[in-house]
Amino acid sequence: MSRPAQLALAGVGLLAAALWAWAAVGLLPPGSWPSLPFRAEAMSLEQILLAFGLMPRGTVALLAGAALGLSGALLQTVLRNPVADPTTLGISSGAQLALVLSTIFAPTLLVDGRWPVAMAGAALAAALVLAVGARRAFAPVTMVIVGMLVGLTSSAIATALTLAQGEYLLSLVIWNGGSLVQQDWSGVRALALVLASGGLAAALLARPLRVLSLGAEGAASLGLRVAAVRLAGIAVAVILAGSVSAELGLIGFVGLAGPALARSLGARTIPERLMLSSLIGALLLSLCDGVVLTVAGASGEMFPTGALTGLIGGPLLIWLLPRLRGSTPPGTEAAEGPAVRLARPRPVLLALAATLVAVSLALVWIGRVPGGWVILDTQSFADFLPMRLPRLIAAASAGAALATAGALLQRLTGNPLASPEVLGVSGGAALGYALAIYLVAAPTAPLLHGATMAGGVIALALVAAYLLRREMPAERILLAGIAVSALASAVLSAMMASGDARSWAVLAWLSGSSSAVLMPGALALAAVALTLWAAALATARWLAILPLGPGVAGGLGLPLRRARVALILLAGLATGAATVLVGPLSFVGLMAPHMARRAGLARPAHHVTGAALIGALLMLLADFGARVAGFPYELPLGLFASLIGAPWLLWLLMRANR
Structure with missing residues (x-):
């Protein structure tokens, strides 16, 4: 030393x-x-x-x-x-x-x-x-x-x-x-x-x-x-x-x-x-x-x-x-093994899309009342549709946006651990929301939305600054994101530990809920998710080349700095929009892309599309569970998303390599 x-x-x-x-x-x-x-x-x-x-x-x-x-x-x-x-x-x-x-x-x-x-x-x-x-x-x-x-x-x-x-x-x-x-x-x-x-x-x-x-x-x-x-x-x-x-x-x-x-x-x-x-x-x-x-x-x-x-x-x-003078990179060992690559991925994508449509229809018609489970009749369906449809659209759109953002970040860094949460976007967004709650006596909805978006953008800007400054290996990019997340979490922990009554409002929002989403907000989030998906497909060539490393990408004529900045901005905007409406549910951005990759969706367009569909399906099921499991009270949406996605991914990780 x-x-x-x-x-x-x-x-x-x-x-x-x-x-x-x-x-x-x-x-x-x-x-x-x-x-x-x-x-x-x-x-x-x-x-x-x-x-x-x-x-x-x-x-x-x-x-x-x-x-x-x-x-x-x-x-x-x-x-x-x-x-x-x-x-x-x-x-x-x-x-x-x-x-x-x-x-x-x-x-x-x-x-x-x-x-x-x-x-x-x-x-x-x-x-x-x-x-x-x-x-x-x-x-x-x-x-x-x-x-x-x-x-x-x-x-x-x-x-x-x-x-x-x-x-x-x-x-x-x-x-x-x-x-x-x-x-x-x-x-x-x-x-x-x-x-x-x-x-x-x-x-x-x-x-x-x-x-x-x-x-x-x-x-x-x-x-x-x-x-x-x-x-x-x-x-x-x-x-x-x-x-x-x-x-x-x-x-x-x-x-x-x-x-x-x-x-x-x-x-x-x-x-x-x-x-x-x-x-x-x-x-x-x-x-x-x-x-x-x-x-x-x-x-x-x-x-x-x-x-x-x-x-x-x-x-x-x-x-x-x-x-940093050097760091030990993540080991690549035989146990990791290559993921399965499907020769014909389109049937899988069509099956996921069909499952998503079927689940959406079922969740609209099925309900729970004090007497038990019911299938709504025509009149009840018409009465409940204005209340159920916005939250279903919002949940599916948020899941698709976060999953697409996670897929972009994983391909950008070449690391399956990358997600909006790991790169600090969700932590910054949550901190922005909490600061608005604590610093303003009666914050309005536009103020909360603006503070949440601003927090995510600032967190993302801190990480992007290092991408623009020099060529950084994937593990250091993740380390920068985790440092930003830790900074945001520290401030949040200090606020929560103060024992203030406002802590419960922040805690409830952190657990995630789509119950307060109205149709304009749900449609806006759906538009964001579709736009992000289309942009991801348009950058499929970048997503295919970036995991090969900066040397190969530069040799193939890829504008490395511009590509990185563009993909990070896309992921940040999608995460910020989803966080505003349904809370910082960025764990979907970690699990859904990994599930899609393990299912054999290897090419960029197939991977991004599969991740978006899986993310939307996860959030729909989580929203339904949060709504009915504790009837007549609603439980946290984040709990059910974790309980649905985590066991599935654990099972995939335990499978023998092919």
Whole structure:
């Protein structure tokens, strides 16, 4: 590591220590600080707050940040993917879902604290991802996709239950922000033990991981048990990140920023990356907590530390992206395998279109009343059609637009993980909507629409700026999008964790609903979806050449910069329009294109068309489920879209390669 890098780390550490000391001095002058051993009965109230609150809090920030940084470094090394971090395996979402389920259905499980329940949820989520990954030899891209699906499904269920029992679960919303508030030293002892054990395990794995970095085939030829090493590395990462989630809540981004910054500062060998990632994670979280303490000293603590990590880490990582000296690209291994390519895709597309029409007609005629299910008669159909038709058009159009946007982004980056959510478009749109809710006393519909569109455009512009500046590999483009998403999510988490009544309006919108859409808005969204589809077909040649890489594309005469900008703008406009009407349901943009590709629709025109049809079908079924499952109340649309699409894609990923 270079001398300037060492000085930079030392400066960050000194700043974090100074912020903590400022908060401590504001609580109690240094001459009155308690001395060891701490005995509460002999202390004043201020001394108790310092000895059992502020001191363990500062220590916990260092331990938790180090654990998350080490966890992220292990995952990125094992999966050979610089986009991987602890959330990739659904650890935090699994812990969140377990706590929500326990709070509602089995509160006695929480008698001994959150740790056993949260750890169990995190372990089950990771086990599901590993079970699917084992069927494909732990192929990196498969692992990341499955982890994202498990996380999406877990979060959707937890959000639905939170909305249904909101008056009981406000504390969970606050906990989700990741609070470092401590009342004793028990959290320090628990995390110190976990970090020491994890550090020892990582040291023992350093040599096998160095061999694994040669590639699965090369490592196996040297006698390395590739699957066993991967499983061990992932298990250590899961325990580290799960322990932090259980003790403190959901603290994101540190596990992604730590390893990325370690590489940018010159860490070349695996032992160096593991140690430096842990150190950077500790300093980053400690600095964030120091900022929270400083703000709390002036106005009271209004948001948890976990909500701030993205505010600092996100912009820092975006700034450092062009300066990354190198990164390990996602591994291409035998387990990934080529997707099926249909010789005659048109029958499949016609079948999808026919299914979409049939489902639309069925959903118009079928209804649920207090007495049960009914098929509407002619008069009832005429009465209900004006209410049902706009939401059906809006749901199908939103699904088609998001799926088409996802297909464009996946072909643009050459990466199946690309989607409006991953590239930060939906996060920016959601942040724009939330800011309008919080900053304006009575926001009008046009204002909400404008703020949502503006947020998506700004997020997309940040990512596009790096595409225009220089040629960036696909994984760095994804990393830029995830950094933008983390920044938006951090602000949203801070708003939600404040406990304000407006949080529920934002939470309900985030889960997605088409119930408030009127016919003009539905027709406008349909026009956007059709226009985007037509534009995608017009750029089919670009979509066929771009995945081959910038060198080949340039050699074939493709205007690379113009093509990238045009496709990103198309995807951004489609995502913004869909988000305005039905919420940030961008997971359809991840699942539908992947489903279409796995179904054998390989050529650009067929792939885009199939993705649009599958996306529309997914959203229609999700809208119907959201409308009737909790009758007479409507449940979140996002929940049903995840529950419909995720199992299907998991099944496709588990199929044997042809």
